[in-house]
Amino acid sequence: MVCQVTVYNYNNERMMVDLCSSVKEMELLTVLHLKQKIGQKMNLTSSESDIVEDMQLIFDGKRLDRNDVTLSLCKLIHQSVIQMVMKMDGGQKT
Numbered sequence: 001m002v003c004q005v006t007v008y009n010y011n012n013e014r015m016m017v018d019l020c021s022s023v024k025e026m027e028l029l030t031v032l033h034l035k036q037k038i039g040q041k042m043n044l045t046s047s048e049s050d051i052v053e054d055m056q057l058i059f060d061g062k063r064l065d066r067n068d069v070t071l072s073l074c075k076l077i078h079q080s081v082i083q084m085v086m087k088m089d090g091g092q093k094t
Contacts, residue, residue: 002019002020003019003020003022003025004018004078004079005017005019005034005078005080005081006079006081007041007083007084008081008082008083008084009042010085010086017037017041018037019033019037026072026076026077027070027071027072029070030067030068030071031057031064031067031068031069031071032067032068034057034064034071035052035057038052038055038084039052051086054086055084055086055087056084056087058083058084059074059076059083
């Protein structure tokens with residue numbers, strides 16, 4: 001069985017992201033792993049790695065802002081739905 005999540009990107013386009021082949025493996029994956037898998041699905045090159053760093057993921061109304069937290073701790077399961085937004089430069093500099 002493949003564990004997948006659905007990710008809606010900043011253009012509200014849907015993509016299915018394969019995370020791993022078992023629930024046991026999913027318990028070890030982190031938010032950073034998920035961001036990297038999304039980057040792979042978007043066909044990002046290594047020179048575009050800053051896009052992965054600027055990715056913000058929202059699940060169940062909460063921002064997944066710590067890259068080292070496991071997906072199981074965030075309560076993500078097979079077929080969870082995640083919203084992806086991007087950090088944008090802007091605002092007044094102080």
